[in-house]
Amino acid sequence: MTVRRIGVLLTNLGTPDAPETAAVKRYLRQFLSDRRVVEIPPIAWQPILRGIILNTRPAKSARAYREVWTEAGSPLAAITRAQAEALQAMFGDAVIVDWAMRYGNPPIAARIDALIAKGCDRILLAPLYPQYCAATTATANDDAFRALAALRFQPAVRTLPPWYDDPAYIAALAASVEQDLSALDFAPDLILASFHGMPQRTLELGDPYYHQCVETTRLLAAALGRPVEIAFQSRFGPAKWLEPATDATLEALPARGVRRVAVLCPGFVADCLETLEEIALRGRDGFLEAGGERFAYLACMNDNQFGMNLLHAVVRRQLEGWIGPS
Numbered sequence: 001m002t003v004r005r006i007g008v009l010l011t012n013l014g015t016p017d018a019p020e021t022a023a024v025k026r027y028l029r030q031f032l033s034d035r036r037v038v039e040i041p042p043i044a045w046q047p048i049l050r051g052i053i054l055n056t057r058p059a060k061s062a063r064a065y066r067e068v069w070t071e072a073g074s075p076l077a078a079i080t081r082a083q084a085e086a087l088q089a090m091f092g093d094a095v096i097v098d099w100a101m102r103y104g105n106p107p108i109a110a111r112i113d114a115l116i117a118k119g120c121d122r123i124l125l126a127p128l129y130p131q132y133c134a135a136t137t138a139t140a141n142d143d144a145f146r147a148l149a150a151l152r153f154q155p156a157v158r159t160l161p162p163w164y165d166d167p168a169y170i171a172a173l174a175a176s177v178e179q180d181l182s183a184l185d186f187a188p189d190l191i192l193a194s195f196h197g198m199p200q201r202t203l204e205l206g207d208p209y210y211h212q213c214v215e216t217t218r219l220l221a222a223a224l225g226r227p228v229e230i231a232f233q234s235r236f237g238p239a240k241w242l243e244p245a246t247d248a249t250l251e252a253l254p255a256r257g258v259r260r261v262a263v264l265c266p267g268f269v270a271d272c273l274e275t276l277e278e279i280a281l282r283g284r285d286g287f288l289e290a291g292g293e294r295f296a297y298l299a300c301m302n303d304n305q306f307g308m309n310l311l312h313a314v315v316r317r318q319l320e321g322w323i324g325p326s
């Protein structure tokens with residue numbers, strides 16, 4: 001008899017294999033050649049990418065990666081793997097949980113093949129982004145669909161919807177923030193929610209990402225019963241990106257009388273270069289140099305209890321009809 005099993009494939013953005021210039025260059029070439037990420041026609045973009053960006057940015061980014069690299073590798077890969085293992089333990093034999101990266105390793109196509117080889121005839125594709133963005137969620141699913149396009153015998157497939165306003169997400173975020181705040185030795189004057197940015201033009205073209213970030217922030221503030229300000233980080237290139245910018249916001253806070261700040265990154269399911277280096281290191285420096293007194297970075301939920309219960313809940317819901325009620 002054919003074994004019929006259910007696979008869950010957690011996907012995240014991707015990361016270099018090593019914090020070295022050559023590995024970062026390989027990763028950035030693949031990442032920044034994705035037309036979902038940089039929406040400039042290749043005939044105009046590729047000469048800039050290959051002629052300028054890939055000759056300058058990899059060495060600088062490699063230095064930044066070295067600041068946060070761990071014994072288990074890149075934080076993003078290590079945490080995503082830990083999340084997959086924890087989710088597997090939570091589901092037991094009911095499903096097979098695996099993980100993959102849109103750029104770099106392990107590739108999505110290879111892990112889909114592996115799930116099929118283990119007998120999965122139903123697969124949930126789960127891009128790990130609470131807020132939908134074409135540059136993240138859609139491109140991860142595109143990549144999976146390209147792999148499926150090559151198959152004669154395809155598994156049945158579902159995709160995980162964004163969970164930016166899910167009460168379980170807001171409650172988990174609020175509980176995690178409350179727990180981290182209670183462990184601080186100071187009371188922040190302000191909580192800042194920093195999301196990854198994207199070009200303003202993509203908002204104008206209809207990407208729902210911005211509105212979903214705003215809604216997450218509004219709901220989090222309501223759950224905490226205190227104001228939470230929003231900002232967007234990681235600007236790339238000369239185009240106008242979503243505002244306000246996190247770095248400029250942090251540098252302007254002391255002049256507004258905010259001397260103690262706590263920053264969280266609710267759009268990231270796992271800590272990574274963007275949170276650990278850009279916010280927890282560079283963001284802190286910018287704030288303190290501008291006259292701030294205390295700075296706390298509140299870590300992502302990662303594979304902690306709040307984060308895993310949340311991931312289990314959002315994934316479990318999409319498996320309805322495939323596995324029986326729990």
Ligand SMILES: C=CC1=C(C)c2cc3[nH]c(cc4nc(cc5[nH]c(cc1n2)c(C)c5CCC(=O)O)C(CCC(=O)O)=C4C)c(C)c3C=C
Nearest residue numbers: 013014015016037061076133135136196198236272273274
């Ligand atoms: C070039 C444009 C970029 C868009 C659009 C973009 C959207 C976007 N990215 C994330 C999540 C992550 N981005 C990460 C790193 C990263 N992002 C860009 C550029 C764009 N991102 C670059 C060039 C880099 C590489 C790092 C660098 O060289 O500075 C990461 C971290 C990866 C890691 O290895 O830790 C994440 C995660 C989201 C959610 C998003 C859309 C909203």
Ligand SMILES: [Fe+2]
Nearest residue numbers: 013196234274
């Ligand atoms: Fe990014």
Ligand SMILES: [Fe+2]
Nearest residue numbers: 234273274278
């Ligand atoms: Fe960054």
